[in-house]
């Protein structure tokens with residue numbers, strides 16, 4: 001099912017946890033910052049709307065999506081952080097560089113999540129064009145940041161204590 005069929009902001013957060021008790025790390029790639037800042041805004045608003053406190057949302061920036069894995073690890077290794085949200089946007093260029101970045105960050109974020117046994121969310125857009133990216137960063141298909149934040153909350157709700 002594509003984002004055209006299911007709006008990314010159509011997130012229903014039904015969870016038994018008190019979100020205000022949890023601390024979130026958000027790692028934001030600076031490449032395509034018009035897009036990633038929109039993703040961050042969506043994630044931040046979704047977290048606070050669900051009860052997260054401003055003091056419990058901590059952000060770091062990294063140069064590009066490739067660096068989200070190590071940035072996510074620096075957050076995930078901290079005992080005071082319960083979940084990490086990684087936000088980036090990789091736009092297809094003329095070469096296969098796109099493929100290498102996307103593969104590396106998907107595998108890297110997965111490995112960090114498994115290594116530290118906590119949610120590390122893949123909030124990365126991988127469009128062909130800037131228009132597709134903007135459509136998914138607060139445009140007609142919603143905001144991937146909303147989805148990423150909702151996923152972090154939902155995962156904390158099902159994580160074994």
Ligand SMILES: Nc1c(NC[C@H](O)[C@H](O)[C@H](O)CO)[nH]c(=O)[nH]c1=O
Nearest residue numbers: 029031063064065066088089090091
């Ligand atoms: N082309 C995009 C990049 N490229 C940069 C890499 O992410 C990385 O920072 C560089 O290869 C050095 O390690 N990054 C994005 O986030 N989005 C792109 O479209």
Ligand SMILES: CC(=O)[C@@H](O)COP(=O)(O)O
Nearest residue numbers: 091093094095096097098
């Ligand atoms: C995903 C990228 O790194 C890409 O924007 C770089 O463009 P190109 O593949 O044309 O060098």
